[in-house]
Amino acid sequence: MKHDGNDKRPSRKASGEGHHRHHDHPGRRLLDYGDLRLLILSLIGQKPRHGYELIRAVEEQSGGRYTPSPGVLYPTLAWLEDGGFAVIGESEGNRKTYGITPEGRDFLSANRSALQHLLSRIERGGRHGAPLAVAEAMDALKTALRSQLKRPDVEDGAVERVVAILHEAARRIEDGAGEGMEKRNRQEMSTDTGSQNEALPVIERVKHELRRRQLTVVDVQRLSPAMIRIVLGGDELQGFASLSPADHIKIFVPDGDGGIAMRDYTPRFFDPVKRQLTIDFAVHEAGPATRWALSAKVGDGLQIGGPRGSQIIGGSIAAWLLIGDETALPSIGRRLEEMQAGVPVSVVAAVPDRADEQNFETGARLDMHWLHRADPTDAVPYLEKLKTMEIEPSTFVWIAAEGSVARAIRRYLVEERGHPMPWLKASGYWVQGKADTVEKFDE
Ligand SMILES: Cc1cc2nc3c(=O)[nH]c(=O)nc-3n(C[C@H](O)[C@H](O)[C@H](O)COP(=O)(O)OP(=O)(O)OC[C@H]3O[C@@H](n4cnc5c(N)ncnc54)[C@H](O)[C@@H]3O)c2cc1C
Numbered sequence: 001m002k003h004d005g006n007d008k009r010p011s012r013k014a015s016g017e018g019h020h021r022h023h024d025h026p027g028r029r030l031l032d033y034g035d036l037r038l039l040i041l042s043l044i045g046q047k048p049r050h051g052y053e054l055i056r057a058v059e060e061q062s063g064g065r066y067t068p069s070p071g072v073l074y075p076t077l078a079w080l081e082d083g084g085f086a087v088i089g090e091s092e093g094n095r096k097t098y099g100i101t102p103e104g105r106d107f108l109s110a111n112r113s114a115l116q117h118l119l120s121r122i123e124r125g126g127r128h129g130a131p132l133a134v135a136e137a138m139d140a141l142k143t144a145l146r147s148q149l150k151r152p153d154v155e156d157g158a159v160e161r162v163v164a165i166l167h168e169a170a171r172r173i174e175d176g177a178g179e180g181m182e183k184r185n186r187q188e189m190s191t192d193t194g195s196q197n198e199a200l201p202v203i204e205r206v207k208h209e210l211r212r213r214q215l216t217v218v219d220v221q222r223l224s225p226a227m228i229r230i231v232l233g234g235d236e237l238q239g240f241a242s243l244s245p246a247d248h249i250k251i252f253v254p255d256g257d258g259g260i261a262m263r264d265y266t267p268r269f270f271d272p273v274k275r276q277l278t279i280d281f282a283v284h285e286a287g288p289a290t291r292w293a294l295s296a297k298v299g300d301g302l303q304i305g306g307p308r309g310s311q312i313i314g315g316s317i318a319a320w321l322l323i324g325d326e327t328a329l330p331s332i333g334r335r336l337e338e339m340q341a342g343v344p345v346s347v348v349a350a351v352p353d354r355a356d357e358q359n360f361e362t363g364a365r366l367d368m369h370w371l372h373r374a375d376p377t378d379a380v381p382y383l384e385k386l387k388t389m390e391i392e393p394s395t396f397v398w399i400a401a402e403g404s405v406a407r408a409i410r411r412y413l414v415e416e417r418g419h420p421m422p423w424l425k426a427s428g429y430w431v432q433g434k435a436d437t438v439e440k441f442d443e
Contacts, residue, residue: 048099064325202315238274242267243310244335252303253292263289267329318394319344327429328400336362379408403428403439
């Protein structure tokens with residue numbers, strides 16, 4: 001049986017109306033009970049938790065915008081328990097721990113798409129407020145329409161007036177929603193730290209449906225001695241979405257031991273018409289992904305998964321500084337190609353040799369610095385170069401390289417150059433001596 005997260009079973013009343021704590025819009029509904037039940041069930045599905053942990057987890061997931069009160073949470077847990085979806089497990093002191101039952105898992109899987117939708121709504125709303133605020137505004141609109149038009153004594157001309165207002169709203173949204181929202185985001189994200197009224201960059205997180213796709217190699221090129229470009233095609237690319245150059249997909253390749261290894265790669269270029277996805281593989285000595293790329297030929301199959309989500313960096317960014325080794329080049333190249341004309345971008349890219357330099361087609365105002373380095377774990381060439389460079393205020397810095405290199409560059413920029421942390425994102429795309437390892441510094 002497919003359960004609806006909003007259905008009214010079981011009988012115990014989930015009361016507590018008015019006890020939700022909304023930090024931005026008191027009195028307005030942010031999650032309704034059906035939403036909260038699904039969310040709580042998914043949280044205890046990850047691991048058993050007690051009430052206080054659940055309150056904190058919901059608060060964290062909503063970016064601090066919503067904290068369920070105990071008066072809302074406990075009736076929700078009671079509803080789940082009564083329905084056989086949750087069970088009280090071991091107690092920690094006098095705190096009860098709630099876990100999920102097999103029926104709870106069935107319920108989650110029957111409502112998987114509702115949950116996905118809910119998580120993306122909470123996350124997007126939690127970070128910026130925009131989509132959630134839109135949902136809330138639509139709720140307010142529905143209430144206003146009901147109260148105005150469903151009354152027995154509807155005034156003459158009320159319907160025409162409402163219709164005219166709605167048409168006008170639609171027209172104004174079409175004309176300037178993007179601009180308006182961006183301005184609002186900038187205002188919301190402005191901070192007292194640093195210079196007064198200085199806006200922070202906006203990072204929008206968008207979740208995608210997670211799907212595995214079976215693709216076929218349609219082209220292989222040796223882009224440079226240290227880089228292989230592989231184009232994959234297939235109808236299963238229908239619906240593929242990658243919204244940010246910093247996205248990654250998982251590729252599934254033989255691990256050389258009879259099993260399958262997963263590795264992260266950047267969607268370098270996607271052609272939705274031809275249904276072709278390009279990936280650039282940096283060549284190094286070991287590793288199943290590199291081995292697969294080195295021997296790939298037209299007609300070979302490759303399974304990919306993701307991207308799971310995209311982090312879109314925007315807001316009032318005055319300039320970009322992109323730093324990395326050859327594993328970062330696919331993302332850097334894509335960002336340059338997708339960048340608006342005239343945007344100032346500096347790139348510091350380290351490759352083994354001059355022959356590994358690449359040309360990027362970009363309208364951006366590009367200041368390109370190639371470094372040739374023998375040791376990919378040596379941060380010194382990057383630091384030497386960066387010491388000679390000016391970094392304007394409101395420059396967004398993106399770093400991806402070997403873990404210790406990314407850490408050293410990040411530390412130099414933050415500690416010695418005083419670059420503000422919200423203006424920087426650094427990752428170790430690989431770690432020397434460790435297979436399949438990523439280091440994240442800013443999550
Ligand atoms: C978000 C993200 C996006 C990425 N995008 C790309 C991309 O588009 N193109 C790309 O080439 N890489 C990319 N990488 C890096 C790639 O995932 C790693 O290099 C991965 O470890 C390669 O897998 P492998 O099977 O070849 O080697 P592994 O089995 O993971 O590692 C085997 C050994 O090789 C070493 N090693 C791994 N990578 C390198 C390297 N580049 N140079 C020298 N030694 C290495 C490891 O330290 C280990 O000792 C990305 C990583 C992340 C996190």
